[in-house]
Amino acid sequence: QQQVKQSPQSLIVQKGGISIINCAYENTAFDYFPWYQQFPGKGPALLIAIRPDVSEKKEGRFTISFNKSAKQFSLHIMDSQPGDSATYFCAAALSGGYNKLIFGAGTRLAVHP
């Protein structure tokens, strides 16, 4: 119940295309769902986050879609660029006052020019 399942493990997209990464969870107590971007040799950086009271959040080319009934959420990267090539992690946090993040296994995205 504590797991967050992320797919695909790796993704190759052409420049200008849409990258889609999916995550699923079981624990309905999760109430915070961030996405992190990690470049090689760096720590993860918060990209965008959503709470379950909204179904979609958009920031620039990045959009989170959230389906509470299906317990799924996804990251869409529009107009993907080579600079977006990185590993992306979804995560979920349990309610209870602090954000103990449970991470997915990560998706390695390569955007080809």
Add this chain to the structure above:
Amino acid sequence: GAGVSQSPSNKVTEKGKDVELRCDPISGHTALYWYRQSLGQGLEFLIYFQGNSAPDKSGLPSDRFSAERTGGSVSTLTIQRTQQEDSAVYLCASSQGPSYEQYFGPGTRLTVT
């Protein structure tokens, strides 16, 4: 301002030795987290500090692992009698408060030979 810093950036140690990993959080951040990232894996929660106390140590894998935080700032993660399975990147994150966004440091890559 300065981000989360960690030292050393790389540590190679022999099996059975003790190691200390240091984290300097963002100034003023009261919450501090340690995570472990094994090769090709997602991040695994280790411990959470609020101020100097650690209300959640549930992720520490064994009693060889311990952590402390002093002055509500710097934290040290200690691994005693290191084993090869301890090899991983150890990441520290801090946040303004327990329910705020987490900012990660660059990590310490630990290799146990």
